[in-house]
Amino acid sequence: MSRAYGEVGPKSLGDGAEKQIRQTAAGNVMTQHASGRFYELAVRGNLFMYSTAVAGIVMAAPANTNEFCIWNPIGNGVAFVPLKVMWATVSGAAAIAGSLEFYKQINMGGAIGTGAPFSVFTNIAPVPCYLGGVNAGLGSASACRFSTTNTTTAALAAVYLGATGWSSVQGRPADAVAPIILSQVLHGIVIYPGSTFRICSAKAQAWTAVITVIGAEVQLPLTV
Amino acid sequence: MDDRTRVEGRVGPARLTDSQEAPLRMGNSGELITQELNGRYYEQALRGNVYIMSTAAAGIALITTATTGNHPSIWNPAGSGVNFIPIRMTLGYISGNNAPGSLGFYYTLSAGSAIGTAAPVVTWTNVAPVNALIGSSKASLTRWAPAVNTYVAAPTWFMTNGISLFTGVATTAVAPFSLNYEFDGTMVIGPGTVVSLCSLQATTTSLFTVTIIGVELPVPALAT
Numbered sequence: 001m002s003r004a005y006g007e008v009g010p011k012s013l014g015d016g017a018e019k020q021i022r023q024t025a026a027g028n029v030m031t032q033h034a035s036g037r038f039y040e041l042a043v044r045g046n047l048f049m050y051s052t053a054v055a056g057i058v059m060a061a062p063a064n065t066n067e068f069c070i071w072n073p074i075g076n077g078v079a080f081v082p083l084k085v086m087w088a089t090v091s092g093a094a095a096i097a098g099s100l101e102f103y104k105q106i107n108m109g110g111a112i113g114t115g116a117p118f119s120v121f122t123n124i125a126p127v128p129c130y131l132g133g134v135n136a137g138l139g140s141a142s143a144c145r146f147s148t149t150n151t152t153t154a155a156l157a158a159v160y161l162g163a164t165g166w167s168s169v170q171g172r173p174a175d176a177v178a179p180i181i182l183s184q185v186l187h188g189i190v191i192y193p194g195s196t197f198r199i200c201s202a203k204a205q206a207w208t209a210v211i212t213v214i215g216a217e218v219q220l221p222l223t224v
Numbered sequence: 225m226d227d228r229t230r231v232e233g234r235v236g237p238a239r240l241t242d243s244q245e246a247p248l249r250m251g252n253s254g255e256l257i258t259q260e261l262n263g264r265y266y267e268q269a270l271r272g273n274v275y276i277m278s279t280a281a282a283g284i285a286l287i288t289t290a291t292t293g294n295h296p297s298i299w300n301p302a303g304s305g306v307n308f309i310p311i312r313m314t315l316g317y318i319s320g321n322n323a324p325g326s327l328g329f330y331y332t333l334s335a336g337s338a339i340g341t342a343a344p345v346v347t348w349t350n351v352a353p354v355n356a357l358i359g360s361s362k363a364s365l366t367r368w369a370p371a372v373n374t375y376v377a378a379p380t381w382f383m384t385n386g387i388s389l390f391t392g393v394a395t396t397a398v399a400p401f402s403l404n405y406e407f408d409g410t411m412v413i414g415p416g417t418v419v420s421l422c423s424l425q426a427t428t429t430s431l432f433t434v435t436i437i438g439v440e441l442p443v444p445a446l447a448t
Contacts, residue, residue, distance in 0.1 A: 002229045003233075004232065004247065005247055005248070006246065006248055007246075008246060020245065021248065025242075027237065027249035027257070028259040031259070032261050032262065033265055034268070035439050035441060036310075036410070037408045039409035039412065042409055042410060051381070054328070054381040086384045086385055088385070088424070089324065089326055089388040089390075090325075091425075127382045127383075129412060131419065132334075133414040175391060176392045176393060176398070179388060179389045180390075181385070181405065212328075212383040
């Protein structure tokens with residue numbers, strides 16, 4: 001058995017020096033970022049961007065068709081972990097007072113067709129976050145699927161998962177207000193195979209928006 | 225013989241003095257308690273790996289994607305041997321009336337390293353990134369063209385950064401606002417890749433300064 005000891009206080013060490021780990025006066029281990037938080041996932045080819053077309057999509061209320069949907073098909077052996085969500089306006093008339101919400105579905109299988117959970121799912125290939133990268137852990141292609149053109153069997157309609165924290169009132173793009181930025185880091189949502197992750201508006205909106213979700217595809221320790 | 229080493233810490237705060245050696249602090253759930261030292265990217269900045277890329281202080285209009293370019297762009301040339309990992313983008317409003325729209329990132333893959341009429345990057349007026357270790361002579365291998373660049377093909381859309389512009393004018397009475405986008409390591413610009421900041425709709429009628437801070441690290445040799 002070995003008890004790990006650090007040493008309290010500042011040091012001035014050269015490259016290659018071996019020394020105890022630095023601690024605070026309370027015994028905490030002092031750390032320092034090496035690069036961006038999700039760099040390791042990105043450079044190993046596990047991080048992907050899922051973006052709507054540049055023309056945006058109408059922010060619809062939850063229904064069974066044409067929602068922003070990331071689908072982790074059953075049997076592909078990865079967990080999908082959404083890490084970052086960005087949303088921006090494209091055009092439209094007055095917004096309806098309401099908010100943007102996360103939704104989920106389960107038991108969505110892995111096939112598309114009549115009688116399947118998805119009768120329509122037009123895939124938009126996710127883009128690896130390592131642009132021009134030469135290293136690809138799971139491969140440069142995403143194991144998950146992404147669509148804004150899709151039809152779900154009514155019995156498997158999306159279920160409310162939680163609030164994004166982004167609210168709208170009856171503003172219009174033409175209103176004289178300051179620019180805004182809607183960008184959020186998510187912590188700890190895991191979309192298991194056979195499930196989906198969706199973004200909808202609580203109420204049907206008249207405007208269109210672009211949405212990007214950045215998420216990790218992490219190999220599961222067990223086959224699912 | 226069992227040659228495993230069990231590493232132990234000590235649960236709870238301590239009261240220690242400089243140079244004292246002490247067990248590493250743990251929480252009641254067995255977790256290692258850590259605390260960040262200095263600024264988040266101090267270690268990389270001190271090693272001369274962090275660069276600051278800025279437009280002129282007079283600001284620029286942000287243009288929709290086109291071969292005629294002139295978007296703030298980062299080019300990691302093929303063969304550089306480094307990845308460029310953006311950390312943060314900051315926009316400052318300078319003047320003019322906003323028009324409704326939003327901002328996003330676009331890319332050019334297989335961009336090579338040479339400028340020329342037959343190359344993906346036709347023109348490129350480079351403005352040397354500034355090393356964040358102010359006073360360092362270490363130069364970036366990544367290139368920055370804040371205002372003058374043209375391409376054979378218009379850069380390709382891939383994500384929103386969540387920034388929306390409305391119809392505010394310079395004389396509109398709104399509260400001050402900030403426009404910062406944290407990349408969190410979710411974008412890695414590999415060798416041979418250009419990333420550009422563009423308007424999704426028409427050229428912005430207002431002018432902005434743009435600053436992007438990022439880390440330049442050697443391309444890791446990862447197993448594929």
